[in-house]
Amino acid sequence: MIKPRGHPDPSGKAEKRRHSATEWALFAWTVGIFVAYSIQFKAIFLAILGQIFR
Amino acid sequence: MIASLAAAGILSLSTLGLGSGVLALLGIWRARRQLERTALAFAVGLGVLGWLFFWIGISGGLTPFVSWSVSGLSLIGLTAYRLPAAPEPSPGALSPADWILIALAAVAFGADFLEALAPPVDADSLAYHFDLARRFAENGGIFFVPRALDGAVPLLIQVTYAAAYSMGGEKALTLWTLISGWGASILLFALCCRWFGQTWALALALLFQTVPAMIYGAGSGQVEARLALFVLVSTYGLIEMRRMEGWAPAVLVGLGAGFYAASKYTGLLFLAAAGIALLLVAKRKWFALGAACGIAALVAGGQWYAWNFIHTGDPVFPVLFNALGLPDGPYWDAGYAADMKALLTVRYNQISWWQRWLAYPIVATFSPPVAIEAGRVGLGPFFALTAPIALLGFWLHRRRAWQSPLGPVALLSIIFYFLWLKFGGIPKVRHLVPVLPAVLLCFGVAISRYDRPWARRPVYLATAIALAVNFAAVVLFARPFAQFAFSPMTRDAFLAASVNDYEAVEWLNRQPGVHKVLALQRQYLYYVDAPTYFAYPNVQKQVEARAGKVRPAEFLSQIRQLGITNILGQTLPENQIAPKTVLGSIGELEEEGCLAETKRFSTTWHVSRTLPQFGTNSRETAIWKLTPDSCRASKAGEPKNQP
Numbered sequence A: 001m002i003k004p005r006g007h008p009d010p011s012g013k014a015e016k017r018r019h020s021a022t023e024w025a026l027f028a029w030t031v032g033i034f035v036a037y038s039i040q041f042k043a044i045f046l047a048i049l050g051q052i053f054r
Numbered sequence B: 001m002i003a004s005l006a007a008a009g010i011l012s013l014s015t016l017g018l019g020s021g022v023l024a025l026l027g028i029w030r031a032r033r034q035l036e037r038t039a040l041a042f043a044v045g046l047g048v049l050g051w052l053f054f055w056i057g058i059s060g061g062l063t064p065f066v067s068w069s070v071s072g073l074s075l076i077g078l079t080a081y082r083l084p085a086a087p088e089p090s091p092g093a094l095s096p097a098d099w100i101l102i103a104l105a106a107v108a109f110g111a112d113f114l115e116a117l118a119p120p121v122d123a124d125s126l127a128y129h130f131d132l133a134r135r136f137a138e139n140g141g142i143f144f145v146p147r148a149l150d151g152a153v154p155l156l157i158q159v160t161y162a163a164a165y166s167m168g169g170e171k172a173l174t175l176w177t178l179i180s181g182w183g184a185s186i187l188l189f190a191l192c193c194r195w196f197g198q199t200w201a202l203a204l205a206l207l208f209q210t211v212p213a214m215i216y217g218a219g220s221g222q223v224e225a226r227l228a229l230f231v232l233v234s235t236y237g238l239i240e241m242r243r244m245e246g247w248a249p250a251v252l253v254g255l256g257a258g259f260y261a262a263s264k265y266t267g268l269l270f271l272a273a274a275g276i277a278l279l280l281v282a283k284r285k286w287f288a289l290g291a292a293c294g295i296a297a298l299v300a301g302g303q304w305y306a307w308n309f310i311h312t313g314d315p316v317f318p319v320l321f322n323a324l325g326l327p328d329g330p331y332w333d334a335g336y337a338a339d340m341k342a343l344l345t346v347r348y349n350q351i352s353w354w355q356r357w358l359a360y361p362i363v364a365t366f367s368p369p370v371a372i373e374a375g376r377v378g379l380g381p382f383f384a385l386t387a388p389i390a391l392l393g394f395w396l397h398r399r400r401a402w403q404s405p406l407g408p409v410a411l412l413s414i415i416f417y418f419l420w421l422k423f424g425g426i427p428k429v430r431h432l433v434p435v436l437p438a439v440l441l442c443f444g445v446a447i448s449r450y451d452r453p454w455a456r457r458p459v460y461l462a463t464a465i466a467l468a469v470n471f472a473a474v475v476l477f478a479r480p481f482a483q484f485a486f487s488p489m490t491r492d493a494f495l496a497a498s499v500n501d502y503e504a505v506e507w508l509n510r511q512p513g514v515h516k517v518l519a520l521q522r523q524y525l526y527y528v529d530a531p532t533y534f535a536y537p538n539v540q541k542q543v544e545a546r547a548g549k550v551r552p553a554e555f556l557s558q559i560r561q562l563g564i565t566n567i568l569g570q571t572l573p574e575n576q577i578a579p580k581t582v583l584g585s586i587g588e589l590e591e592e593g594c595l596a597e598t599k600r601f602s603t604t605w606h607v608s609r610t611l612p613q614f615g616t617n618s619r620e621t622a623i624w625k626l627t628p629d630s631c632r633a634s635k636a637g638e639p640k641n642q643p
Helices: A013-040 A042-053 B002-026 B034-058 B064-082 B096-117 B123-139 B156-192 B198-210 B212-218 B224-241 B248-261 B267-312 B334-348 B353-357 B360-366 B382-396 B407-423 B429-449 B453-486 B491-498 B502-510 B552-561 B582-591 B632-636
Strands: B517-519 B532-534 B566-571 B595-606 B616-626
Touching (some): A013 B453, B002 B156, B034 B156, B034 B224, B096 B198, B096 B453, B156 B212, B198 B453, B212 B429, B224 B407, B382 B429, B453 B491, B502 B595, B502 B616, B566 B595, B582 B595
Antiparallel strands (some): B566 B616, B595 B616
């Protein structure tokens, strides 16, 4: 069977999925870095919270 | 207060006058955008101001009259503003994000303003940045300070502090640090406007101004926030080399690097990096442009190296003592050189090789060893948060990266980074602050080049997180200054809570007959009214303070030669004092009647003045007085316990 030529994804759904996956990966990176940073500097963050709420 | 405000204001305007005059002479002024040329003029003017006051200082003319007169005359340079600026593109309406960023900038500036209203408390500033400025101003001129690492070093920025102090006292000094501490972010904003819209430009400038290392350093006497101005001058020159013919941009590169070298030894590394970047851009004109850059750098920064050379024979005191084969002298000798080499080796080895060469940015962000001081005064998480997007942006445009006006700037930053890792001693993160705006500019452009719709929201989130982290630090850092400003707290109470051992200094200042003080610690030197001599081991030779080498008779003789009348320092319980140390010698001289303890304080040592939760230690601080009339050692020549 001969496959039809042309745009493989005329609806653009696959492209959108790829975009969405990239965006989520970048979000995950951002949140992950923030969590790692917060863990490292938890003493400082706790001190800040302590000062604000004391 | 009015006089101080006037002094800081005139000094700022004269800085602009000097800078705009130089830029007009170089032909880098006419038809430039107003904000850009003004911010650049302030950066160049700061260097020229420090250069000018060096010559005034060493000729003994650092008096209030001369300082005011020179500042007044420098205003003539403002006539350059009669030359037309480039027409400003009509600014777009401010978006909600712009308003938020402007409000945050106002908060950050307000926090720094509160710091400027309070007496200075930063330990390094009190130890030498402000202390030297005060002593120079009170002396009416610059004198040589024979102390390695923080005395006999390039002091261009501190000389501008001395001018401010001379004109308007302490308040003018702190207001001047406020103004000069914001110059780099304004210039960064102006430069960013060449590449981005105002929102992203504002965000990057604000990120720079509020990274913890800047919050800590910009409002105090730390020089790095001001050195960023000089780096941006060189950056501007490199960018212009791609747009302008002639030697003027190369001179600008040299001026920026020379002013940096005149302010800190690491400026020599920056000078080398700037020189390499310039030569690569200059191509066939490498000799002429390299010479223009080199001569400009030599004129801008060579004076401090000549000053060191005249006094010690070593232009980079004391680093070249062995290399130059210098003989033993009053300020340094082979023994001290060996000890300094050992000390620098210990400092260099504070972090392991892989932390230095393979993972420094990661280590500095996520797991900083204490030695690199990235815990409370680091660079924040922005670079880590946006690294993937910046790398993708760079990768997409990698073939055109060198052709970009920022290509040489990126190369300059990278070369400086590796030179600094190799030769910068302990790689403290805050020492990267000067190149941070250049890196942020390149980083920002790389991020913007990855212009994909799916990258926008993560970038917004990353920027918001980074700003939130920075502003938590802004608020926390400003808290004691706000307390001081808005409560009836006295100056002495504020200083007692913020400066370790301040109570002892305050008491000492009230005593009669205190002509010169030997200080064993340094965090309060600025507040000691009498002249001081800081007897730290390994960095100065005039008072032997190295453990195991101190002999009471020699110690007594040395401090008498310096005209010391009192000693101030922390002490230890008697059973913990080792022989042949400063404290051991003080004890023996007390027994001989040559010294008498006049007061002892139980003091509280704060680990962090911003974060009291980090704890305190109890220390004993004592004050001794020399008692030559009852000194048996001076009659017999030696104390009886002399080994």
